[in-house]
């Protein structure tokens with residue numbers, strides 16, 4: 001399973017990427033707006049840190065403008081993925097980009113029928129929004145399982161399931177169980193995934209016991 005960070009925070013991206021567990025980045029217009037800097041500069045900085053896929057979303061809602069924006073975005077860096085909304089113009093653009101071998105991420109997916117359309121349009125990734133479905137009283141994780149079951153029946157569907165709108169580590173674990181290819185999460189969720197009180201307590205105990213010996217591993221080398 002791949003892990004993407006859903007963020008445009010350069011410092012957090014750099015820190016977490018250095019650990020070696022971040023495979024890519026997703027952004028959206030809200031995330032980039034919060035950064036409050038020219039988007040081009042942010043995207044170039046992210047792409048310099050992360051060699052994996054970096055999703056950048058179009059803003060237009062009509063097909064001709066969307067295609068123009070998509071082609072500009074695709075030129076920003078070799079690892080940029082064009083993010084498109086799950087609408088008829090979005091999927092029309094997706095189909096054209098996939099024919100040109102440009103990577104795409106179809107976003108705002110809330111149903112299995114939408115996910116089928118994204119796969120038929122040749123999307124590289126489809127992003128079902130787990131947390132936002134939970135917010136309206138629908139189990140978002142069930143959707144991940146449904147999409148997995150459908151895609152697995154059709155070998156010509158090459159779309160990766162990117163579990164998005166992840167709010168906590170349980171979403172990541174359950175998405176993994178459901179067979180999501182990727183989970184994109186805020187930096188805070190990846191940080192939470194490391195944490196367990198027994199890990200902290202065990203480490204404290206090991207350090208205290210070792211200190212009593214007066215030895216150091218480095219000095220003995």
Ligand code: E4P
Pocket residue numbers: 006026027028107127129131132164165166184
């Ligand atoms: C994914 O690509 C989206 O940017 C993101 O996961 C949305 O998450 P949110 O519902 O927490 O805003």
